[in-house]
Structure formats: structure tokens, C-alpha cells
Amino acid sequence: MKIKLATIGVGNNTSALVQGLALYRATGSAVGIRRPEIAGLGVTDVEIVAAFAMSEAKVGADLSEAVLMPPNNFRLDVALEPSGVTVTRGLSTVDEVDRIAAALGGAEVVLYSAPSGRPEIARAYAEAALRAGAAFVNTTADAVARDPELLRRFTEAGLPLLGDDLTSQFGASAVHATLLRLLEERGVTLTSSYQVNLGGTEDFRNLVEHGESKKKSKMNALGANAGKVAVAPLGYMPHLGSRKILHLNIEAQGWGGAEIAMDLKLKVHDPAGAAGVNIDLVRLAAAAKREGRGGYPGEVADLMKSPPGTAI
């Protein structure tokens, strides 16, 4: 049975999800899909039934049109048919929780993909999901699954609560952590490391402006080596569009203190990296919900930078 999904936020990440679903339906391609099946659910078993946004232009538009409106700038090689889903006005104060709950359209899963940096708003949407009996997936760095009281209530209600801060399908954190782990496995001693992230999306601009919580999340992802690792101020560069660029340096010492140096440049499209994980989170959330497992499902740990228990 298809998964009914409501998306909060109609930015580039939601756009990448919508466009990717259309492309996979049209072509049957399996390129770039991490898990073809989760609990019997394929990628194209996800169906969007409601979407929420704040932009005047997007509210009232068909979702297929809204996902391509500026400032969204991510494009896949696919044409979108009308979706039949009209974008609903999102929540601007916590008093509107009931309105949102009523507008979720019977969704099993609510995917929170709004800009980071407004934790009260994020938790209000989670509240709406709870009232409507839906699982909630927080992809932002705001503390939602890390809020012990909220997690307790989802657990008691038998509803899954997934979060916080998705690890991109393939991005700076994964590559950096993997290389640092390789050093460690090989007995190479880290001297210093830095990463510089550049991006051109609105989400990225938002990160630059609310940089601190994001930086903390990145450090959680880097683990024990954090003391020797510098994460430079993020650089917002509009001309990059939906691309994100990482410059990574690692200096280390091998046998007898011999020098080892590594420089890496990574180019990704951040919205695709988010959608490639969101498609798994949504299916994991639906599967847990259908099995009656409330709270934080352990199997998503690898997909989250700041799971319950990490620093807020």
C-alpha cells in the first residue's frame, strides 16, 4: 500500500523529491537510489497528499508548479505533470497547530523540510502530526527528536519520531567522517583538518545566517576528532545555484611521523542529497508506524547527524 506523505516546506529539497519521483516513475531508472526496497516499499510507493509553504506565490499553486518557483533552483531532467495537490499556507504561530493537523490530508508521515533555525515552529508541526496520528520526520538541525518530552509523547502514542538533521545521501559530513575513520583504522595520527562549505540555495543562505546550530551538528557528526578539525564559516554564493561545494584538507602523520596530506574538492547538489535520504526516512517512518513502533527507530541512526541524546 502506498505511503501518504505530507511535506512541510516547498523548497529545493521538496522539489528534488517531487522531481526525482517523477523521473523514476517515467524512466524506471535505478540510478542514485540507495535502497530499492524498505519493508517491501519501493521508491515510487511514496505519494504526496499535502504540502505546506509560507511564500505567497506557492500557496494555492499546484505542487508541481510550486516546486519550480524561485528561489528554488534545483532541476532534474524531467517534465512535471500537474500533481493535483494544492499547496496550503503553513504555520506562522504555534496557535495554528489544529489547522495544520486538519490539513494533513490523512498523511501517514509528515516530512519537515522547512528552513532550519526556528525550533518552536518545527515542534509545532510535530505537535500537529501527533494530533493527526502521523509519524514525523525532522530533517532540520532544530531540536525536535532531541526534545525528550516530545519524544516521550510520540513513543506513548505509538507514533515514530525521526530526527534531527538529516545526513545527506552523499555530502561533506559523510566524506569527511569516512576519511577520518580511514586514518584511524590505519593508525595514522591526525594533525589537523578543515572543511569549507560553499553553497547557493536559500537553505544554504539560511544556514549561514543561523550558522551556530548547524556547526554544532557538524561537529556531532565528526565525533572524537572534533578537537583537531576546523569548520570554516559557510560561504553563500548565489551563482552556485543548487550546487554545494566542499573544500576539505587533512594533515596527518604516518609511520615514524612521516607527513601525509590530503586535499579534496566535492561538488554535490544538496537538494538531491536530501531527497535521496528523505525517500528512505519516509519509508522507514511508514514501516515503523505500520508495525506500531512509536518513538525513535534505531535503524535511522546512520541517517541523522543529531539523534536523541546528542547535544542540543
Add this chain to the structure above:
Amino acid sequence: MKIKLATIGVGNNTSALVQGLALYRATGSAVGIRRPEIAGLGVTDVEIVAAFAMSEAKVGADLSEAVLMPPNNFRLDVALEPSGVTVTRGLSTVDEVDRIAAALGGAEVVLYSAPSGRPEIARAYAEAALRAGAAFVNTTADAVARDPELLRRFTEAGLPLLGDDLTSQFGASAVHATLLRLLEERGVTLTSSYQVNLGGTEDFRNLVEHGESKKKSKMNALGANAGKVAVAPLGYMPHLGSRKILHLNIEAQGWGGAEIAMDLKLKVHDPAGAAGVNIDLVRLAAAAKREGRGGYPGEVADLMKSPPGTAI
């Protein structure tokens, strides 16, 4: 009890081993050591009792002087005391096996670190080890442990035979394979990849001249992705000295076919990368021998590019 070691070849790799042992003894440092203990044996429990070389200058010299003679060009930050070990003339025809066996000085382990590309010579040294009752470690790409008949004889004699072609402690193959594995884990589809290796040692010059067997070894290490991966001709550049440089590119596709690109430059000192693994191979060989386990010890699989059973 200390491990008595004979080294075949007094090139940069042996030099890195000798210098590193001196440095760790002098400083007590643990920088760059992969496994502080193997079966109770520390890094400084390895003692060199015999060494073999072909160069007129090195034969007859104290090992501490010989390791610093040209064309060797690897240097650690340590001064070497006289070792008391005089370098013996190595084997130039297979008729000299008995002379070598007699000169091994009671070594438990024979470490073969001569230039790649002369498989008969490599196997003659293994024969000498067998006759002298020593374990044998082949660090070159020549087929020794992959020779089924030789492996059978070591197994029957209760003597360990480790090989072939050591995986550097930290080098091109490890980084490349790790990043390709990360792509795979994340469901990112590889489009193409290349690596270009540049180096300045005599060992490297030798590789360039006997490039084919080395290239095959590299491909064994890259596994299933080999079809999409190009390894460029190796470039010998004397000015690099003991440094080795890798230029690595990976092009791939994520969610919806979105482009992912990675460029990496890695600088290492190859002799240190070899010594950092040789110190483990020697201890693993000694431990297996002391436990009476002949043949190929499975626990070294990660340290070898072309273990028994892979293509010759």
C-alpha cells in the same frame, strides 16, 4: 621474546623500517602506529639480525649506514646508531639458495622488500626461508604466496607464507577503495573514476618499468568497480624524492541522476606507508609461526592486495 628479522633488500622501505624503529625506541612516541601490540608484541620488539642487498656500496656496510645510501632518499627525524648488522650480498641466481639460507642468522621471519618484477628471485628467497625454517613475507607484486605449490610446501612445513603485494598503511588504493565503497553504501551510482600516481623513488621507477603486474594488483584492490575506473600510466619524477602523489577523480550520480564530482590529491611518503604495514606483517608472521600455523594466515587479508587465489 624479541622477533629476529632478516630483510631482503636495503632500499627505502627497509630504511623506513630501520629509521622508524630507531625513532620509536628513542622517543617512546606512538604517532603513526597502527597496532601498538600484536599477540603481545610491540613495535620495538622487532630486531633485525640479517640484511641482504645487491648494491656494491651497501654490501659489507653496517645496516645503519647502508639504509641512508643513495638512491635511498627517505629520511625521518632521527639519528641512527651503528646496528652491528653487516649487509650480506643478495642472491643473483637461483643456485644460491643454500648460501642465503645459511646467512639468515637464525631469523624467524624473512621480509622480502626487493624491487618488484623478478618473480623467480622472489621465489628463490622464499625457498631459502623454507630451508632455514623461517616465515616469509612477500611485500612485492611478484607471485609468491599466489604460487599454489610454494604455499602448499610452507603449509606442510608449518611455516607462515604472507603475500603478495602489501597494501600501504595509507595510500592511493586505500583512499580510492574507501571512497568507492562509500558511494556504494550510499546508493550513489559511479559514472567514472581515474587515478594518476606520481613518485620519485627507485622502487617507483621500477614499477613504471614493470607497470603491468602492478596495474593488475591495483585493479584487484579496486574490486567490482574496476570496469569504470582508469589507472593512468605511472609517472616517475625524481624531484619528488620519497614522496608519492595521487590525483584521484570520481564522477557519479545521486538521487534523480544529480551530478556528484570529487577530486582528491594525496601526498604520502611511500616508504613510510610500507614500513607501517611491514611492522604488522612481521609480527603477524612471528605470531603465526610461534603458534605453529603454517601457510597463509587469513588475518593478513586486509594488508595484501593480491592474496592467494587472486589473478597472477
Add this chain to the structure above:
Amino acid sequence: MKIKLATIGVGNNTSALVQGLALYRATGSAVGIRRPEIAGLGVTDVEIVAAFAMSEAKVGADLSEAVLMPPNNFRLDVALEPSGVTVTRGLSTVDEVDRIAAALGGAEVVLYSAPSGRPEIARAYAEAALRAGAAFVNTTADAVARDPELLRRFTEAGLPLLGDDLTSQFGASAVHATLLRLLEERGVTLTSSYQVNLGGTEDFRNLVEHGESKKKSKMNALGANAGKVAVAPLGYMPHLGSRKILHLNIEAQGWGGAEIAMDLKLKVHDPAGAAGVNIDLVRLAAAAKREGRGGYPGEVADLMKSPPGTAI
């Protein structure tokens, strides 16, 4: 008045010229054009009247079709109309000079863009141009303009002879030489430098196989610093298609010997780099011819790696 041009070779470079001319005619764009006018001649004033190739498939085909046939793999974003020019069989022995001369179709300029490495063939085409009264442009590394006797005969005939070995509009040599010159201007002392070139065209494969003359040409381009500069073996990688990749490293010392290091990766499409210069060479040749200036016109010096007088 339009320039009548004959092209020898219907490979990627000729394809880039043909496609570029079509694109500029169709769009009026000026992107990527170095000199909008040369002696009153615009880019689109060049008209191809004859073309020669060796491939069975290309001979007899319309030039617009032939330029897109494999192994050609360079593509611009333009559709080609039929050209009306049928590709003629090229010269395979020096006895065919008269046949070629007769088939040049009244061309004012003959552009030699065949694979490097066959100097006799190159000079035979130059001979044909001479007999037909056309200017000759040698874009390959073969010695044509560097042949003093040939140059003397062109000069006496009042026909321009341009060569040898075009400097790409923007490529490895330009970037490398520019950075080395900057070091020198700034009083920074070069320690060492290397370049590694990778490519995927047939022309590039040909270079790899006839690497020596090319390497000499590169060294001519690098000038006085050549002693400290290493050019690695070229790497042919079919998956690169028409792209060419340069990895460049420069190590130097500034004030007080302080270390300076630079690493650069450059990606270009080689056929576009050739066409962007050929369009200037053809106009310079035509202008010199129309002014009655025979021999080597000094104003092309910047566009040639190995002008008359440099080593053969």
C-alpha cells in the same frame, strides 16, 4: 570577401571549427571569441570549400555529417545543416601531391589538422598548397614551418606558411607558462613543477603514442624553467571524451625562502581550444596572403609552440 578554406583532417578539431561556425552564424553570440575582427575579417567570414580525410566512412560524406562520425566525440549545442562540401580522400603517399593540389577547390588557405607524428605527410600537403598557390597552416607538432627549405620556397612564392604546433586558445601550456612567468615577475624562486595531462580523444591517443615530439614542443613552450619542470607521461582515458584534464603543481620559495605551493586542475575541451586558435590562424594567413607577404608572419608567434628556429 569571404576566406575560402580547405581543411586537412576531419577529426574533432575540424568538427569544433565547423560546429562553432554554425553556432556563431545561428546565434550571433560572441562568447569565447578571441578576436572578433582580424584585418576586417569576422569569425563567420570563413567558408570551408574542401575537406580531406582518410576514414572510409567520412570520405564521400557531407562535411556536416562527417564531423560527427566516430571516433569524433566533441559536441556543441547546435544543429548542423548540410554543408554542400563532400569529403575527399586524403593523401597516403607523397606521390599524390598533384591530386590534392587539384582538389583544394580554389582555397586561399589550407589548414592542416591531421594527427601529429607523420612529418612527411604533413610536408606533402604543404607541397600541394604551394603548387595550388594557397597559404598553409600547420597545427601539428610535425616540423613543417621549421623546415628551412620549405619555408624558403613559400617565402619566394609569396605564400604564408604558419606553424608549427598550435598553442591552444586556453590550455595547459598557457596556464603553466603564465603562472611560471608570474613567479618570475614577483621574484619568487621556482623549486620544482610538474604537469600531468589526461585526455580522451583520438588526437590525444595519437599523442600518447608519438609522445616524444609533443613533449619537446611543450618544453619549448615552457622556456627557461624547463630544467625544473617535469611533464608526466600523458594518460589516454577514453571515458574523458573530448575533455582534457591538466593536473599542475608548482613549488617555490618567496622572501627568506618561505614555502609557496600551488596545485591546479584545469578542464578544457581540446577541440574547442584548437578551433578557437585556428579561426585566428586562418584569418591571419588569409590577410598575409592578400597583402602579398610570403613566409612566416611574425604576428602568429604567440599562437605557435614551435615556430621556425626552435628545435625540431
Add this chain to the structure above:
Amino acid sequence: MKIKLATIGVGNNTSALVQGLALYRATGSAVGIRRPEIAGLGVTDVEIVAAFAMSEAKVGADLSEAVLMPPNNFRLDVALEPSGVTVTRGLSTVDEVDRIAAALGGAEVVLYSAPSGRPEIARAYAEAALRAGAAFVNTTADAVARDPELLRRFTEAGLPLLGDDLTSQFGASAVHATLLRLLEERGVTLTSSYQVNLGGTEDFRNLVEHGESKKKSKMNALGANAGKVAVAPLGYMPHLGSRKILHLNIEAQGWGGAEIAMDLKLKVHDPAGAAGVNIDLVRLAAAAKREGRGGYPGEVADLMKSPPGTAI
């Protein structure tokens, strides 16, 4: 005759000057020197006669000791003898101009190398130089030579005034501008470009905190292309010490719109880059003064990012 020099600021840049002078005197080396002679004056003809600093530790110390005190972290391979110059307390309010003028020790040239971002202080030192009859060199981004009234008074007094904001001997601006100029010369159309600068000195930290005026200076240096060029927020990373790192990207289009891409990483020691230019500015200032040429000497234009007339 030797040049008597007073330095304002005893940070890394002054340290690099002092250490470099000692090294060149001791070794006779010419490595990394841009202009061996200026108006007959060699590098070692510069003699420091007075130095000013604000740090409690440095004031009262011998200059040779003071230049090595933290947070200074730049080191050349040379030992420093006592200089005989005791560091004087610098100016903290503009009322102290006369005290400074009196303490200049008969200097012909005053080199202003204090942190950027305090234009009133910078101009007060210039005032002191004017009163003492010395030439003034402003190496910071603060507007001094760009102050028309101050420039007029130096001109009338027959005293040279050099500034503002030195262009490093070899750094981000030079490399970036050179590559952009090469694109232009070759008719390649710039699409976009970015530079990211990382550093670890106190000067660099100060720049990060007073980033705006510096960024303007950088843009002045990049000229007409500034609209397509993004300069990312500067990243202060203490572990870099005196190193400065540039990540540079250029995207462009060649013939027919074909893509060209360049990525460059540059590592320099910023203090050496400053000292290598300061040694020329000091000699140019002395030469102009000795020739009685007051005001801004045109011959320093290449050494200044924001000469008189550029935006403040």
C-alpha cells in the same frame, strides 16, 4: 648609504622583514628576492632604527626578541642576533603624534605595518612622519594615501607617501588577477569565479573582524570582472599558523561556448609575502625622498591594491 627605517607594528610582517634581512646577511642567498637592486640599494641596505608596538611584552624588549613573541608565529631558518633597537610604546590616541615623531630615530622611511581597521591611528602615524620629515609607507587597507588632504601635504613637503594596502609578493590577488587576465587575453568568456581565503595569523583574525574594508580592496584588485567574482567570508583557523590558503575556482566558456573549469589551491606564508614587497616599498620610498619627489610615486602602483583615487 643605508636606509634608516622605522617600523610601526611588530607583528608577523615586521618579523618576516627582520628575519629575512638577517638570513640574507648571513647566507648571501638571493632566493625569493624580487628586485636585487633599486636605485643602487640592495636588500641588505635597509637598517631598522626604531620600532613601535602596543603589546606590554614587546615594549622595552630588543626588536630581535620582540619579533618572535606570541602571537607572532612566522619563522625562517635563521637565528637572530640582538638588534640594539628597543621597541617603543606605540600611539594609542592622536594626541601622541609629537612623541612618536620624536622617537622615529632619524628614520628616512616609516613603514606602517600595524593591524588594519583603525584609519585614524594610521593617519596619526603618517602625521608623525610628516612632522619628522620622513617618507611614509602604509601597507594596510586603511585610507592614508587615499586621503587627498594628507597626500597634498606630503607632496608639498617633498615627502613620499606610499599606499594603500600592499599587494603581497605572491598571493591570492596576484594569482586570481593573472588568471582572469589570461582568460581575457585569450578571448575566453568568464562565467563565474570564487575565492576562499583561510589563514591563521593575528593579522588575519583582524581582517576577519574588519572584513568589509579588506573585501573592497580585493575587489579593486580584481577590476572589471568583479561582478562575476565572489569572495567568500574569510576563515580564521589558528592551526594554520603563518600559512594562508586560497581556494580559487574559475568557470568560463571558450570557442562555441565549450566549458572551461579551473580549481587552484595556493599555500603561502603571508608575512613573507608582505616582507617581500615591503623591502621594495622601503627602497622606493627612500629613493624618491632622496630625489626630492614628494607625494605618491607612480612606480609603486603595481605594489598597491588601493592607490590614491580608488574607492575608500
